[in-house]
Amino acid sequence: MSLSARNVAWRAGGRLVVDGVSLDPRPGQTVGLLGPNGSGKSTLLRLLAGIRATSSGVVTLDGRPLREVGRKAVARRVAVVEQHAETGVELTVEDVVRLGRIPHRGAWAGPGAEDEAAVREAVERTRLADRLDQPWHSLSGGERQRVQIARALAQRPSELLLDEPTNHLDVRHQLELLALVARGPVTAVVALHDLNLAAMFCDHLVVLCQGRAVAAGPPGEVLTEELVAQVYGVRSVVTAEGPGGRPSVRFLPEEETEPRQTAEETS
Template identity: 65%
Template structure:
């Protein structure tokens, strides 16, 4: 994987005394979609939070255009990198448009009203995620899948260069999973996406990184990484890996 603006170099992170990430390096190519795979507890979410600057690495370094992420101002970083977490909730009675509008906060001075550019970014993000018709609806009335799409719209309204997403296809039906990943891979951004579904990763990711207990055990093109031996090693499941008519790996799990 070639260099890009956001990169991790031999990053480690301890949580509660436990080593959750151990020497992880990640340098996505500009404009690419990188999938982060691994079983529960492998460190996927922690890696995304370290990349976002939410957690500081215990060792190693995260850089943005060669600068250590800690030296980049929070406001500057928020304009640059957008994050979609697994779970988001609020008890404040916000509309869908209000939530998406939060993505414009890093671009505005405090207390100033939204500009025409802000309004255009929000409208575009709502349209991209298919949520325009629900713009005036209360956040609390939405289904889990709709909330996920609104959070992605908020991130898109930020107009980031890098987009970090933690299990964005959770709560979405198959059609919306495809629509979401079609959208993400069409955007002129660098995306790092934590995924559970190996076949979605094979279909949509330019590169994948596989974590196991905080260590990168494989990285590269899906066709090179998603092998039967790797799946057995990491997931302890037998699999039959073939090539789809579209040319990407297709994983079929085998019950023992």
């Protein structure tokens, strides 16, 4: 239940960017969206958030179509972290995190105690408490990502939609962030490029290819050498050596090249 997509499609310029995808995460689950560039992951997330209207199919929140729930009510439940966030406004870290409280505030109300508490909790969970005064424009890409995630947490969502949140992050912050998302009580849908991170943190994976869901299920069932070859066109070895017996994917170079020879040539 909670946030669910039934057979959604989105058309742009005569092309189906998302083509009949269904998604029904259980509350608290972390769902990984996998797929090559341009497979429709970002668009699907936008459809789920209600930022874009579906061409066909329906996205529901607790069984009600998003359109009926209303923009503001959706934003109180569903938080989105986009891949790119840019602004010309001179904001501090705290200013950005506070944006997350907008859906919860009345038009004329100032920040209340709950707003303060949510902002404080969000910055503590993302370890930004000592950087609140820092200007947004002085942050690195990874720091900006963390600030946007803090903003999303400040929304106190029950569903969290993340578009490649580990982009720009170093290894430690990648692990920390996904652990935060996966361990928290929120239902999360995360578009990811890193198959191993997806295998490690997601309860359920959906693999998109050219707008269609080509595989769905637990990581152990979905991530196979055949699927990686079919979707990404890459050879790989999948073993059950990940944490807790989850799959671990190791990529192999293309068949034609012989690694030892090229290594010798370059040296």
